[in-house]
Amino acid sequence: MAEQNKDNLRKLLRFLDAEIIHKPENRWFVDELRSALPRGAVVESGACSSSVKKIEKYLALDYKLDHAQAALDYSSIKDDYMRQCFEADCREMLRFRFGLRGHCIDFGEFCRFAQIQAERLLNMYYSTKGTLPEIKAYIKKYNEEAAWIDHGKTLEDISYSVKLWAFTHEYKLQPLFRTLDNVRKVRNTHSHGSTSSADEQFFQSHYTMLVEAGYPLQPSCRVDWEALKNDKSKNEIYFNTIRYTSEHKRYIDLCWQRRQPFDEVIKALEELILQVTAHTN
Structure with missing residues (x-):
């Protein structure tokens, strides 16, 4: 009987994790659950305290995180439900x-939730541009290669990369595009199940090739273009045979991913929030 009860409780925890606690509309339930957990002096020691801590960890009920000042300020979002969605994704x-x-720290999952926020912000911006045909025309004005979006039946059908390109080129935000497009690449690699061991093997192979060929590298492992200018022969070979290959582009993407630039991504989201709210309010 005791073992059966354990199994049922485990099923309950899995259900809460999958269906309940991450949805903004259930925020009240998470708060009620917190208040129901004994946290006074009686449980500060012994098995009960240990059990409570395990429950908190399993549900990721981190009090410091949930009550600290938010890393991203979504207070400018007027719609309550939309703002709660942004804040929930930010916490996750x-x-x-x-x-x-x-x-464990997981940069791939971090990027997944960063992209969810970025795409929702872009959708919020483009939803103010009229009907769907008008939105498509507006996007194509700044992304001329996006003719295929005519087949989309909703704003959500238009790919994130198309909307990101159009928005950042409309407002001349190329550094923002580079960061959030890198987020997209990490998210896609992570979602498609590409193995980190295969990426690491490829990275080391390409890195070794560059080192053995005598190319100067930055601390980030990317080729140092400024230093390369001093060697015209190598510079010409690099730009003609390496720089624009799919293999080297993959290597550059992995250089960024290996750095795990959490702060860069958060700053990019901050900038996107400011830009979207400035041009929609």
Whole structure:
């Protein structure tokens, strides 16, 4: 009987994790659950305290995170439900930043929740541009290669990369595009199940090729273009045979991913929030 009860409780925890606690509309339930957990002096020692801590960890009920000042300020979002969605995704993103979900830091999952926020912001911006045909025309004005979006039946059908390109080129935000497009690449690699061991093997192979060929590298492992200018022969070979190959582009992407630039991504989201709210309010 005791073992059966354990199984039922485990099923309950899995259900809560999958269906309840991450949805903004259930925020009240999470708060009620917190208040129901004994946290006074009686449980500060012994088995009960240990059990409570395990429950908190499993549900990622991190009090410091949930009550600290938010990393991203969504107070400018007027719609309550939309703002709660942004804040919930931001909290989940930070749980992967600080290792509170699954007990480990996960840059891939961090990028997944960063992209969810970025795409929702872009959708919020483009939803103010009229009907769907008008939105498509507006996007194509700044992304001329996006003719295929005519087949989309909703704004959500238009790919994130198309909307990101159009928005950042409309407002001349190329550095923002580079960061959030790198987020997209990490998210896609992570979602499609590409193995980190294969990426690491490829990275080391390409890195070794560059080193053995005598190319100067930055601390980030990317080729140092400024230093390369001093060697016209190598510079010409690099730009003609390496720089624009798919293999080297993959290597550059992995250089960025290996750095795990959490702060760069958060700053990019901050900039996107400012830009979207400035041009929609």
